[in-house]
Amino acid sequence: MNDIITHIPPRKIILHPRRQKKIINCVSILYYRQGACYYLSVSKIAEAVKIRDFKQEAKDIQAKLVEWRRWCHRRPGVGFAVEETADYIAARLEDWGVETERGVGKTGVVGIVRGSRPGPTIGVRVDMDALPIQEENTHDFVSKYPGKMHACGHDGHIAMGLGTARLLSRHRQDLAGTVIIIFQPGEEGWRGAKAVIDDGVLQRHQVEAIVAGHIGTLSPELTLGQVGITFGPIMAAVNNFEAWVIGRGGHGALPHNTVDPVVISAEIITAWQRIISREIPPLYPAVLTVGQIQGGSTHNIIPTEVYLQGTIRYFHQSAGDILRTRLEEVMAGICKTWKAQYKFKLDQGYPPVINDPQFTKFFRKIAASLAGPENVKVLEFPTMVSEGVSFFLQAVPGTFFLLGAGNTGTDSPHHHGRFDFDESILWLGTALLTETAWQYAEGKYQQCN
Known part of the structure; x- marks a missing residue:
């Protein structure tokens, strides 16, 4: 009996003095010290040995x-x-x-x-x-x-x-x-x-x-x-961008006298998506979303300017490098083709987690x-x-x-x-x-x- 822990129902145990650190989950504990029997509640034991849960x-x-x-x-x-x-x-x-x-x-x-x-x-x-x-x-x-x-x-x-x-x-x-x-x-x-x-x-x-x-x-x-x-x-990772397509406004019935930023913006948005499908390796996840388009005021006026705002997401640095570089390059090329001006801003963003x-x-x-x-x-x-x-x-x-x-x-x-x-x-x-x-x-x- 001096070398073992003896279980006593209901869920009570006697601990040898040298084994008192072996505390078992129980309602109460009896232990002997110098021939005398002592009772301890679990809360007192937890306090004594600093149990944390x-x-x-x-x-x-x-x-x-x-x-x-x-x-x-x-x-x-x-x-x-x-x-x-x-x-x-x-x-x-x-x-x-x-x-x-x-x-x-x-x-x-x-x-x-x-x-x-x-x-x-x-x-x-x-x-x-x-x-x-x-x-x-x-x-x-x-x-x-x-x-x-x-x-x-x-x-x-x-x-x-x-x-x-x-x-x-x-x-x-x-x-x-x-x-x-x-x-x-x-x-x-x-x-x-x-x-x-x-x-x-x-x-x-x-x-x-x-x-x-x-x-x-x-x-x-x-x-x-x-x-x-x-x-x-x-x-x-994320970068957010803003872009402005700047053309020459005019009457909706006379588009040949204008540089239409709405049509040019539509071409830019479509071309941007081809960066994802044709320039980013398919095993590298990437997203390009244009979330805001603003331009024009009524049905028969071609506006002077269209505003675009969007976001790019990626995990691999090489995919991010392609997106950050090619967004503006594609926009610049299309605007030059159709005689428009542009402004483009890309924020610093967040790296991948x-x-x-x-x-x-x-x-x-x-x-x-x-x-x-x-x-x-x-x-x-x-x-x-x-x-x-x-x-x-x-x-x-x-x-x-x-x-x-x-x-x-x-x-x-x-x-x-x-x-x-x-x-x-x-x-x-x-x-x-x-x-x-x-x-x-x-x-x-x-x-x-």
């Missing part, structure tokens, strides 16, 4: 996650104009005793959870801006501000980031290393990630890796609660432990959507995961006035970020590589 702890704060998400949903800010949200985030962090930086990358917020022992530093990146969209939902937490809406799930990301800060702050005395939680403005086309990085957040805190995620229905391969990963590209294979392998094990191995899917296809987290993943290794939060067949898509997501997954997103940050800071990533 981020899965359960995240579930325990699910109601708060929903509360934080809905507060942010009611008060969306677009681009860098997220001061109200930033104030809310900073107030929560400061309430929990988390060291806080304000005004990072113009209006970003950074929470710093420092462990009691030295170790690596990892960043958790969270975007927090909304979109210039009029909300069409009818639930009781719709946007208070006309023409602004959280239509991509960033309000959920904020809640997950706050949840991560809350859980880590409870255990900071047991944490090795440091976790930097970066609440980033301006993701939706504003290059906010670049602004935050240029402000020195990675260098200042010596961030060695990054983890981030996106909830919603971005991948048709994922159902509710499933985690999508890739060991390489997961989202496309490329996950680090080794870090993703590390993350995959964590996701399997939290969501179940059957709910972690290596995506067959990346998405042509783009994301500013790409700038972080260019700077340090890490991974960007997708978390299924709806039904792609029936739910309104991202960037739609009726977009919403299933809030029941907020605890899982929080647990994924928290556990990954904790294990990295504890040196588990370094141990497995």
Whole structure:
């Protein structure tokens, strides 16, 4: 009896003094010390040995996650104009005793959870801006501000980031290393990630890796609660363009006296699509979309100018080089042929989101432990959507995961006035970020590589 653990119904055990670290999930524990029998409740044992269970702890704060998400949903800010949200985030962090930086990358917020022992530093990146969209939902937490809406799930990301800060702050005395939680403005086309990085957040805190995620229905391969990963590209690069075709206007009945920018624009748009089908290698995914055409005022007037606006998406640098070069070349050639002038502008855009294979392998094990191995899917296809987290993943290794939060067949898509997501997954997103940050800071990533 002195060398074994004896099970005593109902779910009670006696522990030899030298075996007291082998705690089994039970209702209560009896143990002997110097001939006397002692009783300990599980809660006392957990406190004594500092057991942590981020899965359960995240579930325990699910109601708060929903509360934080809905507060942010009611008060969306677009681009860098997220001061109200930033104030809310900073107030929560400061309430929990988390060291806080304000005004990072113009209006970003950074929470710093420092462990009691030295170790690596990892960043958790969270975007927090909304979109210039009029909300069409009818639930009781719709946007208070006309023409602004959280239509991509960033309000959920904020809640997950706050949840991560809350859980880590409870255990900071047991944490090795440091976790930097970066609440980033301006993701939706504003290059906010670049602004935050240029402000020195990675260098200042010596961030060695990054983890981030996106909830919603971005991948048709994922159902509710499933985690999508890739060991390489997961989202496309993007450049947006503007173009002006400048002709000579006139009467619609006398087109020979004009240089018709409408007809010329139509030829340009058609020719641009041939770049995709005839100049980009077919195994390199690429998209060219003209999303806006403006020109003319009535049926019988040929306008002087037509305005075009669009986007290109790609994963491979060579495909991007072709598109960025040939867009203007094709336009210039057609305009010269038909005696028109043109202007063309291409923005700097975002690079592709490329996950680090080794870090993703590390993350995959964590996701399997939290969501179940059957709910972690290596995506067959990346998405042509783009994301500013790409700038972080260019700077340090890490991974960007997708978390299924709806039904792609029936739910309104991202960037739609009726977009919403299933809030029941907020605890899982929080647990994924928290556990990954904790294990990295504890040196588990370094141990497995």
